[in-house]
Amino acid sequence: MVEPVETPETSVTPFAGREDVVLVVASDRISAFDQILASEIPDKGRILTQLSLWWFDQLHVANHVVATTVEDGVPAAVAGRAMVCRRLDMFPIECIARGYLTGSGLAEYRQSRTVCGLPLPDGLEDGSRLGEAIFTPSAKAEVGEHDENITFAAMADTIGQTPAEQLRALTLEVYARAEQIARERGIILADTKVEFGVDPEGVITLGDEVLTPDSSRFWDATLWAPGHAQASFDKQYVRDWLAGPASGWDRASNAPAPALPADVVARTRARYVEAYERLTGRHFV
Template sequence: MSVLELEGWKHSYSGKVRDLYLPVSGEQDRVLVVASDRISAFDQVLSTEVPDKGKILTQLSLWWFSQLEVPHHVLASTVQDGVPEAVLGRAMICRNLQMFPVECIVRGYLTGSGLLEYRANQTVCGLPLPEGLSDGSRLSEPIFTPSAKAEVGEHDENIDFAAVVAAVGQEHAETLRSSTLKIYQRAEEIARQRGIILADTKVEFGLDSDGVVTLGDEVLTPDSSRFWDAALWQPGQAQPSFDKQYVRDWLRSAASGWDGQGTPPELPNDVVERTRDRYVEAYQKLTGQGF
């Protein structure tokens, strides 16, 4: 995993996709967030990158931040405001938040790990759901289904609201839940107007220097959300999605030769190209802008 040398900034941390840099001057109240072209699947960072993925994630996040009426961490995204030329388009200067140890997830549709729990217990994160739901079913109302953050390479663990309260306190837990649901409801409406279903999404929050609960990280991208084509939505089956579905499908296929153990193989060019196309399509459909 290569780290860029950026004038005025020193590398601080690398996640699956993003690299964080702090000012060389020693200021602690801001951070440079750089989205790479790395892609992960099954909790592993793959050796193959997807061209322009970092720019798409950053530009889509910036667009969504401008649509949402919640405090967020973005301070600047231009060279004039201090973003290094080398990472222009894929980087944001942000408030350096004290992040909560919780992945804030909201589901408007039943699929993924929520579907697995529902089939076993008729619940999701301890919340009871009605009988008769299937893969892709729309829920009567969105539900807050948090998870505990895991280290890179480990699985996030679904938790109930009581565990969130234990981790961050009652007041913060209620703010995280209400803010996450507010974001989903606003974004779901915007996406639906553009012919896209927002099935679920993950957001993260932290405290700024004044103690304000603030939206951080990325928001409403194909990496953090399930976007489906509304015209193709059909409950009872897996839905085609605007994300790294091609990557997951290929890794599961016999063609990859990978059994799920050890390091995943490099991706073939056609899988990379089709994945990039889906990210671009999601950006263009949602924003109405070309990429």
């Protein structure tokens, strides 16, 4: 069995000698442009874990969570940012649903009027809402390498036609449910990445984190206007700072990304907290 996804931002370790579950712990580290930054975002691991758990409760899809509290065995040292989860045989695919055009999808659209091979109408801009959400998978890369956007046909060649169709349907189901919930709270869910695996009983199961500021684009619905970058509650703020002149970083130089200034760290944390509070209606302590 392959364990739930592990990255430098998330550790996956055996749990209490059991072979059927693992302990998944989210750290405060943050990545951008396929690099793990030296800076950390305070409370990020807690925010992402608690927001994921809230979303798991809103969705009607099987997920990998087994236990979340100290009483159920989560070590006190990582309580609040850890989950005991079932081991899953993970699909080597990042399942992405897009309801709006931006990011790498916009870059491809500007070249070919397609996203992952799916044709889109002329006249769309950065931030344009699509007529209906689209499924645009990517192939997982090793840590530090670029994930590769692929067509649905390439995905089916990799994992099989039936599983590919199931993942597409589940991804769009998750997006549709979450987009509605977010919109009711004044937030646009522009796109999101989810990951699935198969549990020991053969059930396709939602794993990893879900619908967080690290895996999704959240925009302020009151400020949304196509044609430019949107006001966001996610790590796009970090990407924008790194790509801008203030960072002094040349992405093409292969030099490591610079540390984030204190004000960028603070503003990023504030965006994550606001996303959590606006979506859940809870106060983050």
